[in-house]
Amino acid sequence: MDVSTFYALFSATCFTLVGLWWNVVQRHEGWLHTAAGRRDAGGVYLSFLLPALMGLFAQVGGTTDPGVWRTTFVVVAGVGCWSTLHLLSRSRRNGSAGSLARPRGVAAVLYALVAVLGVAPVLAEPFGVTPLQAEAILLVLLVTLAHWLVWEFMTHTEPADDAAEA
Template identity: 65%
Template sequence: MDTSTFYALFSATCFTLTGLWWTVVERHPHWLRDDGTRRQVASVYLAFLLPALMGLFAQIGGPDTPMFWRVSFVVIAVFGAVSTVRFLRNSRRDRDAGVFARHWWGSAVVYAAVAVLGAAPGLARGIGVTPLQAEATLLVLLVALAHALVWEFLTHHRPEPAA
């Protein structure tokens, strides 16, 4: 599969997951009342939205205009890493956060790798792949981590608030 087709499918899939997450959250308005839970909800939202945006910018820039996708990947990845670190800092204080939420640092590391590859795409060629292929691999990893976060969030016991 060429990278253009991959990024088209990837981006559409991530935007669909973002929309599905909105639907899930809409059915649980009590999640937004508690600061810790609201942070987890927002973290899941960003975990799908940011890779979707990167996929979209990869399609716009593509191999013909690498500076466009590279700059957008760096900016979005830095935002993702900073957001993740803020979430981690807050979730460590949240006694109800699950193990994975407290150790969500893995996504910050992947975001950092996305930013580094965007800034220095020659690193990808050193391992025998194009920069867009290396970035695609990292974005797949981000979405896999996001799925793990969703699983933990949805299976972690959170009592419904008293009516």
């Protein structure tokens, strides 16, 4: 598959998943009654939105202007890594990390790898793929991880009580 076609399909799929997540959250209004619940639901939302944005920027820059995709991947992955670590830190501090800790930890590592590859695309060469193909693999892993996060969020956790955050 052409990498441009992949990114077009990938980002459309991720934006669809964002919309589906909004519908799930609307059906579970209790998640939004606490700050911790809003943060957790927002973290899942970002796990679909950020890869979607990177997919769009890959289409804009592509192989004709690698500076565009490289810069935006580094910035967006930085936001993803920071927000994921922030969520993980807060939930560990208040004792509510539970089953969300492992997927969040893996996500932070994947975001860091996306950023590193954006800064140093030559790191893809030993694997026999282009930098955009390597990034695509990492983004697929991020979205797969987002599905794991959704599963854990919906089946194994209850959003933390705001009183536990104090």
